[in-house]
Amino acid sequence: MKRILVLLLSLAVLIGSAAAMGEKEEAASAQYSRVVTTTVTATYLNETWFNTMNADFEAETGIHVDVIPVPGDEDEYKAKINIDLMAGSDVDVVETLGPKDYSRQVSAGFFMPLNDAVEQAGIDPYELYGANLPVEDDGNYYALPFKQEMYCVFYNKALFDEAGVPYPEGPWTWEDYVETAEKITDRSKGIYGSFMNADLPWMYMPAQQLAIPFYKEDGSCNFDAPEFREAAEWFKEISNGLCIQPSVGELEAEGANWNYYALEGYRMAMFPQGNWFTRLLNSQEDYPKDWNYGVAPLPSAGEGGNNNLVSLGYVAINKNAAHPEEALEYALWIAENQWKYEGGIPAFATMTEEQQQIAFGSIAEASHGQVTVDDLYQNLVNTGLGSVSSDIVGTAAAEYYNIVKEELSSYNMDLQDINTAISNIVSRVNEAIESAE
């Protein structure tokens, strides 16, 4: 009997301690009458724009935003938030970057449909967001788009000036891009005309601009389409053959990612990147540089390839949200306002002049005269290019992405030929699709 008592007491101590910790957290939120919870990567807490945005929301609505930070980078965040949602988390609002991850989360049934609630709020999302509204096959949308990221080419004016090459202008093609990069590349000085990430979609970008589907009609892998092969071979040729940009092997050796230019400073001339790159180019404190940048539109991939790559950010409400009403208010507000604070492009179907001024004004201001509002608008939005998703979206998309990256990296590092790479991609992806279905 006593033994059981000892065990029960020990358990009580353990449970009591755990409960006390929970109570402390709850007590912090209890002082607010209305609360909404959201989860972000921990680095967001150091971002002034994020904290200002939540303070403004609170001032406007009286709803306190309780932010749950998740340590780690973007990939770790995705894995952790998915596990949390799977385990029945009652966090209210979740932001997702990119249609690939959003689509997986919807398939997993993490989010609540927003159709009725949004329409009751007097908003016509179809008119407001147009094709950017993520309507699923069941006719529902489970999120609102709060920003869009578009690709363009940022360039280093100093290197162009040094080589006596005129700054690039659109419309132009990838042939023009390579020709320009060749003029600037001077390997004796360690100067490359181009920098593309050893990642997707760069390794097959022209094929994606041609809107070649990733899946065949029967749902199997379509990476054996000749356009993907040609695009992959082209990427390797300009990296390893023409040497206008660091090869995948060099980038792997450096552990280089999208902010590699910051390490290399002066040596890269052109960067096909999304508009997120302006945050880095304008951050003199974190990424100091002694050259000015300019912006040009993304080159066209030729006939049928006059498309830009676009990615979207989505704000969704957890189906188990503890505060669904507040969550809806926050999600609607984020979709309408986050881009103003973050310095991004809204996901609206059309942008008024005032919105353009706000969206690009803050970037232009932060650039201290390197780019103007008009430069940004003309080269990001008003390019005459159509738009295609920058992500692989569909069955087993995350695995598809990973497999393509692994196999094409091996191909680029001469560990296998293109036939083997394509054949491996097709068989491995089909296996993944079969398993997922």
Add this chain to the structure above:
Amino acid sequence: MRKSGMMRQEARMGYLFITPFLVMFAVFKLYPMLYGFIVSFWDRNSEMKLHNTEFVGFENYVDVIMNHSFWEAFGHSIVFSVIYIAFLMVFGFIIAILLNRSFAGRTAVRTCFYIPYVTNMIAIGIVFKYLLNPTRGPINAVFRLFDVTGPKWFSSPVLALPTAAVVAAWAALAFHIITCLAALQEIPQDVYEVAEIEGATFMQKVRYIVFPYLTPTLFMLLTITLINSFRNYTAIVGLTGGGPGTSSKVVSLLIYDDAFNFMKFSIASAEGVIFTVFIIIVNQLFTKARSAWEKR
């Protein structure tokens, strides 16, 4: 015979002290292990099947066994373990013998060897990635002094895995050194004195005195190292991320990717079970070899 009151009280205290451990073990270890084992017989292999409890028998196990990526990662895990164990056992033993002798600054040197053991593996990864950077790193700068191009270490498909194993072993070396040092200090001094009188050389003393005395300790270390060598997730993530391509992708990383990036929880569980069974078998074989050695 009935236990005395004192003994009963001691027993109760014993239970009291182990209760927190037992509760934690049951909640955070036993339950997840059993649940993982059960999940390996269900079909939870996509985001659409997260709550699926359909029993599929050994289907996931067959899929894993037929999967080329699993065997590739399995092979990498073995290579990693062999290099890791060899490095630790050899250098742990040699450095302990060297540190067992008297020399100026011995305490400082011992402390230096201990620092990596208490350093975070990710921090070690960052430092080594800098040291071994093929173009900017100081190690390859030495090669360049002799007009030789240094190896590409972490970015070479051939070298990435062995380099990661050596760095991980280096970080764990202190435990081996300290354990061997403790065992060395247990050797009676008079044994050495007799050897001195007999005119034994340094190597003869190592072979005929140190090695036999340290055998039980070395076997214990070998068992621990064998198990630790398969717990290599942090080292691989911190040093190579499994690349270049898949050239250093080990089973622990494959399991993580399958579960948390691709949401193939049943496949990941089956991979975990297969790998655990493998480790148990290896450990059993090793225990038998150890018994045979001891009876010899």
